[in-house]
Amino acid sequence: MDKKNLATSSVQAAYQALSSSEKGLSTDEVQQRLTKYGPNVINTTKKESIIKTFLLNFTSLMALLLWVSGFIALFAGMLELGIAIWLVNVINGLFSFWQQYRASQATSALQKMLPNYARVLRNGKIENTLVENIVPGDVVQIKSGDNIPADGRLLQADSMQVNQSSLTGESTTVNKDSATLTADEVKTAGQIWFMKELL
Incomplete structure (x- = not known):
C-alpha cells in the first residue's frame, strides 16, 4: 500500500x-x-574518494568545453580571454566541489540523526x-x-x-x-x- x-x-x-x-x-x-x-x-551509494570527486569537477563535459575554449582563445591571440575562461572554469570547479562536499557532510549528519x-x-x-x-x-x-x-x-x-x-x-x-x-x-x-x- x-x-x-x-x-x-x-x-x-x-x-x-x-x-x-x-x-x-x-x-x-x-x-x-x-x-x-x-x-x-x-540506501547510500559507495563514496568516491575526495580526490576523484575534486578532479571530476574539472573533467565534466562543460568543464572540458571551457578548457578547449581557453586554448582556442590562446591560439587566436586573445590571452586575456583564454585566461579568463580558465579562471571561470577553476572557480566553477572549486565551487561545485565545495557544494558536493557540504552535501555529503549533510547526508552523513542526517544518518547520525537516526x-x-x-x-x-x-x-x-x-x-x-x-x-x-x-x-x-x-x-x-x-x-x-x-x-x-x-x-x-x-x-x-x-x-x-x-x-x-x-x-x-x-x-x-x-x-x-x-x-x-x-x-x-x-x-x-x-x-x-x-x-x-x-x-
Missing part, C-alpha cells in the same frame, strides 16, 4: 493492508518481512529494537523528543507536533493527527510521518 492510500485509509484498513494488528507483528512475521523487504536503512533503537509493539508487548529491524506493519511508539525511525501512518496521537525542517527546510512545527483524510487533503498528509522528522 502506498503512502497516499495509507493517508486516505482508516486505521483498521491500514492494519489490514499491512497484515498487522493492534498487538503488532509476531517474531516470525518480522523475520519474514526482514527477509522480504530488507533492513530499514537509507535513533539507534525504537520502541516497537511486537507479540503484544513494547520492546526496544534496532531501527534497522523495523519492518512494514510494525507498530512504533514515539514520544516527545524522538527522531522518527521510519515512514509511517499515525494510529493514535495527542496534540502531536513534528519538526520537518530536515525534509522541508521550514522551521515551524507541523500538527499531526490520526484522522482519515480525503483524497484532496492528502497533500498535507497530517497523519503520515516520515523518517528524519523530529517529534
Whole structure:
C-alpha cells in the first residue's frame, strides 16, 4: 500500500493492508518481512574518494568545453580571454566541489540523526529494537523528543507536533493527527510521518 492510500485509509484498513494488528507483528512475521523487504536503512551509494570527486569537477563535459575554449582563445591571440575562461572554469570547479562536499557532510549528519533503537509493539508487548529491524506493519511508539525511525501512518496521537525542517527546510512545527483524510487533503498528509522528522 502506498503512502497516499495509507493517508486516505482508516486505521483498521491500514492494519489490514499491512497484515498487522493492534498487538503488532509476531517474531516470525518480522523475520519474514526482514527477509522480504530488507533492513530499514537509507540506501547510500559507495563514496568516491575526495580526490576523484575534486578532479571530476574539472573533467565534466562543460568543464572540458571551457578548457578547449581557453586554448582556442590562446591560439587566436586573445590571452586575456583564454585566461579568463580558465579562471571561470577553476572557480566553477572549486565551487561545485565545495557544494558536493557540504552535501555529503549533510547526508552523513542526517544518518547520525537516526535513533539507534525504537520502541516497537511486537507479540503484544513494547520492546526496544534496532531501527534497522523495523519492518512494514510494525507498530512504533514515539514520544516527545524522538527522531522518527521510519515512514509511517499515525494510529493514535495527542496534540502531536513534528519538526520537518530536515525534509522541508521550514522551521515551524507541523500538527499531526490520526484522522482519515480525503483524497484532496492528502497533500498535507497530517497523519503520515516520515523518517528524519523530529517529534
